[in-house]
Amino acid sequence: xxxxxxxxxxxxxxxxxxxxxxxxxxxxxxxxxxxxxxxxxxxxxxxxxxxxxxxxxxxxxxxxxxxxxxxxxxxxxxxxxxxxxxxxxxxxxxxxxxxxxxxxxxxxxxxxxxxxxxxxxxxxxxxxxxxxxxxxxxxxxxxxxxxxxxxxxxxxxxxxxxxxxxxxxxxxxxxxxxxxxxxxxxxxxxxxxxxxxxxxxxxxxxxxxxxxxxxxxxxxxxxxxxxxxxxxxxxxxxxxxxxxxxxxxxxxxxxxxxxxxxxxxxxxxxxxxxxxxxxxxxxxxxxxxxxxxxxxxxxxxxxxxxxxxxxxxxxxxxxxxxxxxxxxxxxxxxxxxxxxx
Amino acid sequence: xxxxxxxxxxxxxxxxxxxxxxxxxxxxxxxxxxxxxxxxxxxxxxxxxxxxxxxxxxxxxxxxxxxxxxxxxxxxxxxxxxxxxxxxxxxxxxxxxxxxxxxxxxxxxxxxxxxxxxxxxxxxxxxxxxxxxxxxxxxxxxxxxxxxxxxxxxxxxxxxxxxxxxxxxxxxxxxxxxxxxxxxxxxxxxxxxxxxxxxxxxxxxxxxxxxxxxxxxxxxxxxxxxxxxxxxxxxxxxxxxxxxxxxxxxxxxxxxxxxxxxxxxxxxxxxxxxxxxxxxxxxxxxxxxxxxxxxxxxxxxxxxxxxxxxxxxxxxxxxxxxxxxxxxxxxxxxxxxxxxx
Numbered sequence: 267x268x269x270x271x272x273x274x275x276x277x278x279x280x281x282x283x284x285x286x287x288x289x290x291x292x293x294x295x296x297x298x299x300x301x302x303x304x305x306x307x308x309x310x311x312x313x314x315x316x317x318x319x320x321x322x323x324x325x326x327x328x329x330x331x332x333x334x335x336x337x338x339x340x341x342x343x344x345x346x347x348x349x350x351x352x353x354x355x356x357x358x359x360x361x362x363x364x365x366x367x368x369x370x371x372x373x374x375x376x377x378x379x380x381x382x383x384x385x386x387x388x389x390x391x392x393x394x395x396x397x398x399x400x401x402x403x404x405x406x407x408x409x410x411x412x413x414x415x416x417x418x419x420x421x422x423x424x425x426x427x428x429x430x431x432x433x434x435x436x437x438x439x440x441x442x443x444x445x446x447x448x449x450x451x452x453x454x455x456x457x458x459x460x461x462x463x464x465x466x467x468x469x470x471x472x473x474x475x476x477x478x479x480x481x482x483x484x485x486x487x488x489x490x491x492x493x494x495x496x497x498x499x500x501x502x503x504x505x506x507x508x509x510x511x512x513x514x515x516x517x518x519x520x521x522x523x524x525x526x527x528x529x530x531x532x533x534x535x536x537x538x539x540x541x542x543x544x545x546x547x548x549x550x551x552x553x554x555x556x557x558x559x560x561x562x563x564x565x566x567x568x569x570x571x572x573x574x575x576x577x578x579x580x581x582x583x584x585x586x587x588x589x590x591x592x593x594x595x596x597x598x599x600x601x602x603x604x605x606x607x
Numbered sequence: 608x609x610x611x612x613x614x615x616x617x618x619x620x621x622x623x624x625x626x627x628x629x630x631x632x633x634x635x636x637x638x639x640x641x642x643x644x645x646x647x648x649x650x651x652x653x654x655x656x657x658x659x660x661x662x663x664x665x666x667x668x669x670x671x672x673x674x675x676x677x678x679x680x681x682x683x684x685x686x687x688x689x690x691x692x693x694x695x696x697x698x699x700x701x702x703x704x705x706x707x708x709x710x711x712x713x714x715x716x717x718x719x720x721x722x723x724x725x726x727x728x729x730x731x732x733x734x735x736x737x738x739x740x741x742x743x744x745x746x747x748x749x750x751x752x753x754x755x756x757x758x759x760x761x762x763x764x765x766x767x768x769x770x771x772x773x774x775x776x777x778x779x780x781x782x783x784x785x786x787x788x789x790x791x792x793x794x795x796x797x798x799x800x801x802x803x804x805x806x807x808x809x810x811x812x813x814x815x816x817x818x819x820x821x822x823x824x825x826x827x828x829x830x831x832x833x834x835x836x837x838x839x840x841x842x843x844x845x846x847x848x849x850x851x852x853x854x855x856x857x858x859x860x861x862x863x864x865x866x867x868x869x870x871x872x873x874x875x876x877x878x879x880x881x882x883x884x885x886x887x888x889x890x891x892x893x894x895x896x897x898x899x900x901x902x903x904x905x906x907x908x909x910x911x912x913x914x915x916x917x918x919x920x921x922x923x924x925x926x927x928x929x930x931x932x933x934x935x936x937x938x939x940x941x942x943x944x945x946x947x948x
Binding site for chain 1: 897
């Protein structure tokens with residue numbers, strides 16, 4: 267999407283680790299084992315996914331080519347690093363402790379959080395994997411045998427989840443509107459907006475400045491009692507910003523490329539009512555889906571029912587109108603049944 | 608642009624006659640001499656330019672694959688065919704006569720139009736080529752030697768030029784907003800909107816229905832005394848609709864592909880204030896241009912100062928704001944001097 271969306275800027279792209287993808291038709295693709303050549307051949311290196319080729323990232327960082335900088339990736343490798351950064355810099359986060367292994371985690375859930383806690387693996391968590399909710403003494407017996415570093419967090423009884431996408435360039439920060447996010451089993455199913463800003467814009471902007479961040483980032487929040495708590499941030503373009511492809515003057519992808527290239531940011535003006543539904547685990551969709559919105563199929567093989575293989579962007583005359591379209595799409599795609607997750 | 612903008616729809620593209628272009632990196636490209644194979648290999652054939660490979664169009668039409676149909680192209684080959692169609696179907700057009708050669712044209716200019724006429728070659732006119740304004744008895748002496756079919760039109764003393772883009776699919780017509788067009792020497796320099804609809808929407812919709820048209824089309828108008836006269840229509844995506852790439856939910860390109868594929872049309876919801884400036888004859892542009900809007904460079908070699916090699920899309924808080932940006936871009940690109948045209 268970064269390559270496609272920046273196709274008019276006259277930038278040449280190299281892509282690492284994407285041999286089979288459609289992007290290789292219009293960018294030079296490198297096998298992961300050739301990451302040195304990839305970094306050598308590129309003047310700037312960025313990533314669409316912080317769990318990318320770490321050797322390449324470290325080499326690019328060494329050569330001063332990695333944008334956003336490796337510190338952002340480093341923080342995402344182990345969840346406690348991110349949490350610690352946020353807490354120590356005064357950003358609103360859930361109370362947490364870092365422990366070693368399941369037994370210690372359960373003890374913390376009891377002693378620190380009165381059995382209202384979420385236990386998360388420090389490493390490897392993505393799309394809801396490695397997260398366990400402890401909401402009573404009875405939960406979690408089988409977690410005792412988990413080894414390794416865990417983060418035990420206060421369970422936040424939030425009203426809803428939201429996110430905001432922003433791009434930070436050399437000359438400032440441009441924010442997209444706040445969206446409501448519907449997640450299930452740790453996966454974003456759909457989002458829509460714009461919704462009321464409960465502080466997301468200020469907190470996210472302040473975080474990006476604190477990190478001296480360059481690029482597009484997404485910040486996810488829990489919102490309750492009129493205030494926001496950061497769930498996590500993503501140092502990259504974000505799934506909850508895919509609506510910008512159709513409904514914003516400049517997409518999050520183009521603004522990422524502009525920001526990392528030290529080019530002026532493009533306008534983030536966005537249509538007032540927008541939404542997005544992820545297409546999970548389908549090998550094809552019915553063309554009637556095109557009635558509801560703008561369909562993007564990524565050309566991926568579907569390897570699991572949870573795999574994001576595309577999305578549908580929807581607009582409407584009001585947030586309610588967008589929500590109705592999202593319901594129809596959910597019915598079409600999943601018969602409103604998410605139990606496959 | 609059609610290929611790029613439809614990249615998420617899962618359609619495979621073949622492209623004829625574009626060997627050197629970037630599009631060949633992500634579509635199968637065919638040399639013009641292989642047009643038979645191109646048509647054979649394709650389930651549907653469309654065109655971005657009515658002066659495309661006529662053999663291919665005729666073959667595709669014979670095989671029932673050409674959309675929009677060849678009648679639309681046929682009308683554009685000789686200007687009088689289009690004019691005649693419009694007049695005979697009751698659409699508002701300038702008064703005209705068809706003559707043979709320059710002497711007859713000048714006689715018509717005198718007898719029919721009292722020396723207020725435009726003489727246009729029936730064939731080969733594009734971007735203002737082959738058009739001659741006769742505004743007094745003194746003009747046109749050197750036109751006498753022109754041979755071939757000519758259309759002599761009443762000179763319209765219009766207030767301004769406008770256009771509208773629409774897509775017509777199996778289930779109806781979707782219009783984009785009306786734009787103000789600034790042309791010089793027959794070339795669109797910039798356009799902006801949305802402006803008041805003086806009848807463009809109704810006339811263009813009615814024309815597309817009259818033609819039983821399938822696809823995206825652009826219709827250009829002269830507007831004066833509160834009414835519209837059709838200047839010409841284009842049976843294809845149109846330069847004055849390039850703003851839809853950034854400011855409409857679905858671009859004119861994607862809607863063309865949807866319409867010809869008998870897929871439902873996408874939303875034409877558009878930001879309220881938008882504009883576009885063509886980049887003519889530059890081999891490169893300054894990155895400061897990115898401050899003003901969304902830059903598209905087509906990756907073409909610039910072979911003439913009049914050649915369209917890219918465009919800049921601009922939005923703003925009001926039409927006035929968009930016009931100010933356009934002025935700044937005109938200054939940057941051309942130092943406000945269009946004498947090179």
